Amino acid sequence: MSGKVTKIFNQAITEKRKCLLEHEAKTVCKEYGIPVTALKIAKSAEEAARFSEEIGYPTVLKIISPDVLHKVDVGGVVLNINSKEDAKKAYSQIVESVKKHKPDAKIDGILVQEMAPCATEVIVGSIKDSQFGQTLMFGFGGTFVEVMKDVSFRIAPITEEEAREMITEVKAYPILRGYRGQPPADIDTLAKILLNTSKLVMDHPEIKELDLNPVMVYEKGAKTVDARIILE
Secondary structure, eight states: OOHHHHHHHHHHHHTTOSBOOHHHHHHHHHHTTOOBOOEEEESSHHHHHHHHHHHOSSEEEEEEOTTOSOGGGGTOEEEEEOSHHHHHHHHHHHHHHHHHHOTTOOOOEEEEEEOOOOOEEEEEEEEEETTTEEEEEEEEOGGGHHHHOOEEEEESSOOHHHHHHHHHHSTTHHHHTOOTTOOOOOHHHHHHHHHHHHHHHHHOTTEEEEEEEEEEEOSSOEEEOOEEEEEO
16 A cells, blocks of 8 residues: 555545545555556746656646636646747646646646557446445546446456456457457556556555546556545
8 A cells, every 4th residue: 555645545534635636646546556657746837847857748637626617618638738938838838828727726737648549448436335335447548438338347456357248258359369450468567557446545544536547558568647536
């Protein structure tokens, strides 16, 4: 069990927040060996520009606020940052837009994040069921997850064999094996993400819901683009 993760959870509870901020959720994931996009927190336009260059273009800028759950709705996300000038402009644009849509929102900074290359998108999640406890989910992710409903479930904790079964059970599994010229996805990394997610939710029963969506899966490796963790 990670002390850093416990500290993050305790801080959220102290601040009476049920939902972790995105950078907190990704820090939790990283502590458990779940690959995430590189990120830094900027407190000024100059920092946003410097951090974008350090991370490497293109980057994404996102609002950090406990009062903003749906960032896009308030203009809190800018994609495809490709220069220092873009980063400075995006920083100011996000702050102004959020203040316009939610004047009382607390702004903790701007998240500067690596923009992961496009790939096959999957979702890894968990929900704490009143009867079965922590339940894991795997499926094809992105914006179509609710439409496709192509998912598999297991009760945590899971074994490596069960993790691989979860992956092969989804109907779209042939896409992960390589389809019409597309390279195969890194199944070993996916299985490891499922196992590490299982360990995370078992170590921390205070987690009510967890969503990693999308996870970009490459021929070698994967990157979690968005992470959401809700506490009881």
